Amino acid sequence: MTVETRRITDPPTLAREFAKDFAAWVEKQNHDKISVALSGGSTPKILFELWASEYADAVDWSRLHFFWGDERCVPPDDSESNYGVAKELFFDKVRLPDENIHRVHGEADPEQERVRYEEEIRSIVSSDENGIPRFDLMLLGMGDDGHTASIFPYQRELLQSPRICEVAQHPVSGQTRITLTGPVINASAKIVFLVTGAGKKEVLADVIHHKGAFETYPASYITEGDVVFYVDEAAAEKL
Numbered sequence: 553m554t555v556e557t558r559r560i561t562d563p564p565t566l567a568r569e570f571a572k573d574f575a576a577w578v579e580k581q582n583h584d585k586i587s588v589a590l591s592g593g594s595t596p597k598i599l600f601e602l603w604a605s606e607y608a609d610a611v612d613w614s615r616l617h618f619f620w621g622d623e624r625c626v627p628p629d630d631s632e633s634n635y636g637v638a639k640e641l642f643f644d645k646v647r648l649p650d651e652n653i654h655r656v657h658g659e660a661d662p663e664q665e666r667v668r669y670e671e672e673i674r675s676i677v678s679s680d681e682n683g684i685p686r687f688d689l690m691l692l693g694m695g696d697d698g699h700t701a702s703i704f705p706y707q708r709e710l711l712q713s714p715r716i717c718e719v720a721q722h723p724v725s726g727q728t729r730i731t732l733t734g735p736v737i738n739a740s741a742k743i744v745f746l747v748t749g750a751g752k753k754e755v756l757a758d759v760i761h762h763k764g765a766f767e768t769y770p771a772s773y774i775t776e777g778d779v780v781f782y783v784d785e786a787a788a789e790k791l
């Protein structure tokens with residue numbers, strides 16, 4: 553296990569650095585069906601725009617299969633849909649076959665969709681020696697409260713679940729979501745957090761240095777693989 557932190561001036565530069573590293577990483581992969589789980593929220597939006605513009609022809613997108621670490625249980629055209637955001641900013645603008653996009657059907661019955669999505673993951677993503685799907689790349693964000701994917705503080709059962717996905721609840725809004733579980737996130741070959749903004753600086757320092765209230769923050773438990781935190785200066789202030 554290695555945890556690396558990369559401090560980068562601001563969100564646009566951070567997205568640019570990661571996009572460059574990502575393109576080089578894709579080139580190095582010696583298999584097709586490269587599986588990437590995307591994060592939701594606001595942080596990856598600049599990255600999606602960059603992929604759709606400067607990297608539209610610089611990456612062979614047909615080698616990649618996109619999944620999500622978490623999704624809100626809303627229809628795909630809802631502004632809250634993590635898939636909807638990626639579609640509008642990225643998928644609609646690059647040459648990526650539809651069959652390479654593995655979205656969570658947020659409009660479906662959550663429990664039935666959890667089961668269906670697990671099967672879809674198993675059909676593409678190969679498993680490790682413990683039978684856990686091993687994504688090639690897990691892209692994560694971290695909320696101001698230390699949540700990652702849709703695993704929120706005090707939802708330890710989601711961090712330890714033996715399932716691939718669980719139906720989750722946002723603790724404040726009550727919004728239903730579907731999230732990958734801790735063991736699946738941790739089994740990924742490579743894990744990348746993109747974290748920006750001053751609102752995350754205290755929590756980020758606790759998560760990375762395992763101090764203060766770190767045990768409360770789900771992001772603290774994503775430590776088993778090859779983990780890289782890309783952080784902007786505002787978020788890195790307390791590191």
Ligand SMILES: O=C1O[C@H](COP(=O)(O)O)[C@@H](O)[C@H](O)[C@H]1O
Nearest residue numbers: 591592593594595693694695701
């Ligand atoms: O709800 C979510 O929040 C986190 C963090 O989002 P951000 O807006 O602070 O970037 C995100 O990683 C997760 O996928 C998303 O659904």
